[in-house]
Amino acid sequence: MYSKNNKSALEHSDFVSSAVKELYLDDGFGVEVSYELCEKHARRIKADLIASGFVPNKDKCVWLPSQHVEWLGFSWNLISCKLQIPQRKIDDILNLVAFILNSSYRVKVRQLAKICGKLIALTPAVGNVTQIMTRNIFSVINIRDYWDQYVNIGKYPDCINELIFWRDNLPF
Known part of the structure; x- marks a missing residue:
């Protein structure tokens, strides 16, 4: 099992099991050379996540390619290659x-x-x-x-x- 080599995980296996059942995937970011490829990969990632049982947050997820995005608490300007503070x-x-x-x-x-x-x-x-x-x-x-x-x-x-x-x- 996933916790065999982790003493703490073995001692708290009930918590570990429930935490894994309530897994949250946060903060993904993808980059591609063209808008079309980026859009294609975003659709694939979204489909894979849904097929795996994950429910993307519609309010937070940005599935359309963008060259300016707020992510991890910063404004990422991929045109000028600047990381800015909101x-x-x-x-x-x-x-x-x-x-x-x-x-x-x-x-x-x-x-x-x-x-x-x-x-x-x-x-x-x-x-x-x-x-x-x-x-x-x-x-x-x-x-x-x-x-x-x-x-x-x-x-x-x-x-x-x-x-x-x-x-x-x-x-x-």
Whole structure:
């Protein structure tokens, strides 16, 4: 069986069996050299999925070839070969940065971790600047005793400078 070499799966076989019965296939992407070939392959994949018992989500699936698609949280422009950040993500990050900067510098460590997570998630679109320009925020996070601890980021000017960098430079 599928779980013979996995001790955890053997110990939780009821869960594994039910999880496999409720399998969700998410986030597929296909590329082809022509519209016609792409359309042909999309029809085949859709038919194969349906024949295998899967039910594609009509609201989420895009079966017609497109050169611009929002996928995995990014806007993919296949004409210009650019991976872009959707405006709603930018607005969400900027609102969180503004909230932190306007909070008299007294914030929960959890809020700093949240902004770092959102910034690191931008790496595919903006590159390693996300890691470079969150180092000092992470330094403040790492001194915490617990997640809901308040910290005065006014004591950490480099942390504030990184937040200001993102406020002033998003979108790139």
